Amino acid sequence: MKNKKALIIGGGVIGLFTAFFLVKKGFDVTIIDDGPVPGLHSCSSGNAGMIVPSHFVPLANKGTLKEGLFGSFTPGSAFGINWSADAGLIRWLATFLRNSFSEMIPQKTETLAALHLESRDLFQLIQAADIPDLSLELTGLFMVSSTRESFEQGKRSAGQSNQLGIPAEIWSPEQFNALNPDLNAKLTGAVFYPLDGKVNPLPMLQNLASWLKARGVTIVENCSVTGWKATGNQVIAAISNDREFEADDFLICAGDRSGSIASLLGCEIPLQPGKGISFDCPNSGPVISHPTLLQDHHIAMTPYENHTRIAGNFLLGNRKNEISQDRLNRIHQSANHVFPGLKIPQPVSENSWAGFRPVSPDGMPIIGRSKKYSNLLTGTGHAMMGISLGPVSGSILSDLTAGIALKPEYNRFLAPSRFSNSF
Ligand SMILES: Cc1cc2nc3c(=O)[nH]c(=O)nc-3n(C[C@H](O)[C@H](O)[C@H](O)COP(=O)(O)OP(=O)(O)OC[C@H]3O[C@@H](n4cnc5c(N)ncnc54)[C@H](O)[C@@H]3O)c2cc1C
Numbered sequence: 001m002k003n004k005k006a007l008i009i010g011g012g013v014i015g016l017f018t019a020f021f022l023v024k025k026g027f028d029v030t031i032i033d034d035g036p037v038p039g040l041h042s043c044s045s046g047n048a049g050m051i052v053p054s055h056f057v058p059l060a061n062k063g064t065l066k067e068g069l070f071g072s073f074t075p076g077s078a079f080g081i082n083w084s085a086d087a088g089l090i091r092w093l094a095t096f097l098r099n100s101f102s103e104m105i106p107q108k109t110e111t112l113a114a115l116h117l118e119s120r121d122l123f124q125l126i127q128a129a130d131i132p133d134l135s136l137e138l139t140g141l142f143m144v145s146s147t148r149e150s151f152e153q154g155k156r157s158a159g160q161s162n163q164l165g166i167p168a169e170i171w172s173p174e175q176f177n178a179l180n181p182d183l184n185a186k187l188t189g190a191v192f193y194p195l196d197g198k199v200n201p202l203p204m205l206q207n208l209a210s211w212l213k214a215r216g217v218t219i220v221e222n223c224s225v226t227g228w229k230a231t232g233n234q235v236i237a238a239i240s241n242d243r244e245f246e247a248d249d250f251l252i253c254a255g256d257r258s259g260s261i262a263s264l265l266g267c268e269i270p271l272q273p274g275k276g277i278s279f280d281c282p283n284s285g286p287v288i289s290h291p292t293l294l295q296d297h298h299i300a301m302t303p304y305e306n307h308t309r310i311a312g313n314f315l316l317g318n319r320k321n322e323i324s325q326d327r328l329n330r331i332h333q334s335a336n337h338v339f340p341g342l343k344i345p346q347p348v349s350e351n352s353w354a355g356f357r358p359v360s361p362d363g364m365p366i367i368g369r370s371k372k373y374s375n376l377l378t379g380t381g382h383a384m385m386g387i388s389l390g391p392v393s394g395s396i397l398s399d400l401t402a403g404i405a406l407k408p409e410y411n412r413f414l415a416p417s418r419f420s421n422s423f
Contacts, residue, residue, distance in 0.1 A: 011037030017394025038205035046353030059363030141196035182286035
């Protein structure tokens with residue numbers, strides 16, 4: 001019998017892990033991306049690479065509203081909105097607002113925690129059995145606080161985490177400084193999440209793509225999907241200028257642009273881009289011991305062998321590629337203020353990176369099958385957790401493609417139909 005053909009649009013972390021599990025299920029897989037695979041143009045390449053079971057609270061919650069939407073009016077805030085009269089942005093914000101007060105947040109929290117833990121297990125399995133150079137290191141992660149208020153919040157989150165079965169340890173500034181004596185850290189306290197870890201995103205994606213190619217996956221690079229051919233409730237082909245790509249199943253894994261690709265079929269996926277920036281600083285002096293989040297400044301720092309990646313900012317709406325030197329300076333100043341011993345050199349925008357997180361309006365990924373086209377699926381909306389949730393998302397999407405039923409809670413909180421039936 002001939003293998004079923006799956007066409008994946010998007011060669012970021014979600015598209016590549018989906019391809020991995022589809023290959024395991026015997027599908028004949030093609031991936032199309034409008035850049036190189038992997039490439040620095042995708043959100044999956046220059047991020048902080050953190051594996052974060054600690055991130056179990058969906059982004060749409062009252063805390064984000066306070067800091068994010070209202071903070072966006074504060075000059076210098078790490079959060080911001082590129083306000084525009086775009087009806088999609090206004091609708092998205094209204095849905096985000098509604099979801100921030102949802103009574104279902106506790107159930108969504110449990111689901112996210114389960115997804116992260118399953119993804120962490122899959123990462124370990126894949127690294128042990130298939131791709132030894134996936135770069136996964138389960139080092140644990142610190143969330144450090146510079147104010148009393150954020151440390152109190154950190155302790156409450158640690159309590160909730162322990163209840164969910166994700167261990168969290170409360171550390172005093174003295175304990176943290178004993179582990180990192182050269183950083184001269186200015187902290188009120190820290191929470192350590194031992195199950196968290198890191199990967200090095202670009203090498204991980206390179207090795208994943210090589211594994212796929214070696215197993216016959218066709219990766220079509222620098223090829224933008226610009227249209228579709230469909231009849232009735234069936235998609236026939238994805239179109240890129242004069243080329244047509246036929247398949248049995250079509251999977252949109254195009255990050256923050258998944259919505260615009262779906263709209264070419266009259267389908268809707270409610271997403272907004274959430275721009276973030278990062279830069280690498282060489283490890284020439286003291287190096288931070290663990291992946292670390294600076295809670296009060298919304299900065300992520302991930303140490304690798306030769307460099308430390310420093311990432312931050314969350315600018316919602318309106319895709320603009322340029323990197324503001326002013327925003328880089330603020331990240332640089334905040335990180336140096338908290339860890340003066342690191343002496344981080346001044347970043348410049350030319351050597352920095354920007355990526356657009358695909359942000360859903362309820363803070364949960366969007367993974368599921370279309371109601372309008374029976375052979376169309378999507379996997380997107382991972383916002384700041386796409387690396388961490390890559391393996392589990394790929395596994396779920398491949399199950400759906402193969403007609404395998406999902407756990408009811410995954411269906412309930414991940415299916416695109418939770419917003420409307422317009423996908
Ligand atoms: C600063 C920053 C730090 C982050 N840190 C972390 C972290 O520590 N841990 C974590 O888990 N997550 C983190 N994230 C989030 C993570 O990077 C994203 O959730 C994830 O990369 C999204 O992956 P994706 O595959 O959905 O999208 P992408 O990586 O953007 O991939 C989508 C691909 O589809 C392609 N595409 C789009 N349109 C078309 C088209 N029409 N035709 C063909 N191809 C198309 C794009 O070019 C792209 O290559 C961070 C993000 C940022 C910005």
